[in-house]
Amino acid sequence: MLYKILLGLGILSNVAAQLFLKSTMRGYEIFNREGGFLRGVLGITGRPFFWVSLALYGAGFLFYTVALSKLELSKAYPVSSAAAIVLIVLTSLLFFKESLDPLKIAGLALLISGIFLVLR
Secondary structure (H helix, E strand, C coil), rough: HHHHHHHHHHHEEEEHHHHHHHHCCCCCCCCCCCCHHHHHHHHHHHCCCCCCCHEEEEEEEHHHHHHCCCCCHHHHHHHHHHHHHHHHHHHHHHHHHCHHHHHHHHHHHHHHHHHHHHHH
């Protein structure tokens, strides 16, 4: 049970990292910066949410690594990937007002169904 919780924490960390990374990049133009692309990329490091994202990715990686020590990779990876996609779509709707159309809904339903089938 502990390893399933760690897998869940890894998924949540990854999703949170994605949200902070999106927040970092909102309104930031890398390609249109004075000083060129390299200066634009380096400018990201001055934004606090960039470092929060990096820390969350690191934590998620550690949680996932420990979870894999006991869980089957053939179950952990598909569940992790599909659950992250579902959570990203749902949180993107909430925080970034992104769109949800019938095809996305169908895709989410298939992903959720797939998670249950893989776990059987």
